[in-house]
Amino acid sequence: MSYLVDKLPYDPQNPEAIYSYAKKLEGSKFRDACSWVISEESTGYGGNKGHLGQYLEKNYFLYELNSDQNPDFKEAGVELKVTPLKKLKNGHLGSKERIVLNIINYMEVVKEDWNTSSFLHKNSLLLLIFYLFESDKDRLDYLIKFVTLWEYCSVDLEIIRQDWERIVAKIRDGHAHELSEGDSLYLGACTKGITSASSLRDQPHSTIKAKQRAFCLKQKYVNYIISSTIAAEMPTKGIQNTLDVEPFIKDISELKGARSFEEIILDRLSIYSGQTVDEIHELVGGELNNDAKGYYASLALRMLGLKKSKIEEFEKGNVDVKIIRLNQNATPKESMSFPYFKYKEIVEEKWDNSTLLNTIDKKFFFVIYQEDEFGILWFKKGMFWTIPSDDLKKVERVWKETVSRIISGRAADLPRISDSEVCHVRPHARNKEDTCETPDGQQLIKKSFWLNAKYLNEQVANYN
DNA sequence: GCATGATCATGC
């Protein structure tokens, strides 16, 4: 790397020294943090999206940008990421987005192995600079809230290794065009750059072109970084508290060997397969209230050996737990609902960034119970599920049709279950009076997208 | 039996 001054105000070979220097940014606006270093006209700030990182590199850390295989601070092995926070509904601060790491070179990554991977080389030690995003402000007026030097704990790094292996295996199998963030737990493969045909990339072992993707830390994982490191350091600064979670993996040794995190979960559950809910309750239910709505979800957590209400790995990996009840013919009784949408908001969205895409294109954990001919309920299995990319395209069609009908004043007549084999739209409200306004000013009952019961049936039946 | 509409119960 080349420096912009003769003598840097920090030692670029020492991670702790870089961290200490970066730490002084806390509480400053970007503009103020750098004004004493370099004159206004040479700030290199063009007002473009995503350039705040480059701005700090040039004007605060005083070195020239590079985008090679090496970490930003090459000698220290430190990669710099400048990343936004947003105010959550509960008033706390959380991550605004995932952290995007290096771009996946499909042709090259398949030749790598984990220990010598370009990913690990570049992203083992992250200098994270969190600032508060505020849509109404000039970017240089954003406030830098806090800085941390992030290194993965051993269990997380092992899960990230498994994620990496799974992503690379899919590319080796010629399925780079079917990658999804839901394939993996903490480390995702997110789309990067424009998604038009011109940005499609070649992949090995298939002639189908694939969207450009990058490794990323999922948004939920970034929230975990925030709550675990920074809340402890600065409990009074409005950072969300540590979640009420419990890790499923208690010790790294459980993850060694050939089994993945998912396989370990499924194995643990499999010993209860075929037992009735009452029998399982005897074994692990304790004081659980079997009238409660969340009873079947709670029971599943007990089968997994957990006492608290949330699995830490699921929280960090954005895994959504859903209960599916089958009738005696092993068919799901009900379609599966997602949160309702607001008519006036959904029409402003683009599919690639839509709430529905974020809600559905992720990893699910289905806990499946089945009824017998006497109406007795028994536990069948657990199952991880991510929507296949072809089916996601069908969801996209339904979503676009929904938006176009709302725009043209037909919000009362949205896609029905017979219009798509994957999903449909129907009411999702507390009662008839629970309405929301359409763009043309009507009050209509709240509605949401649902996965068709029949479609769920196929997905559950085809799963091994 | 299924599509569709409607609402319950919990928890934040």
Add this chain to the structure above:
DNA sequence: GCATGATCATGC
């Protein structure tokens, strides 16, 4: 008070 996950109810 409301969002959310889950399930009930009706009628074709």
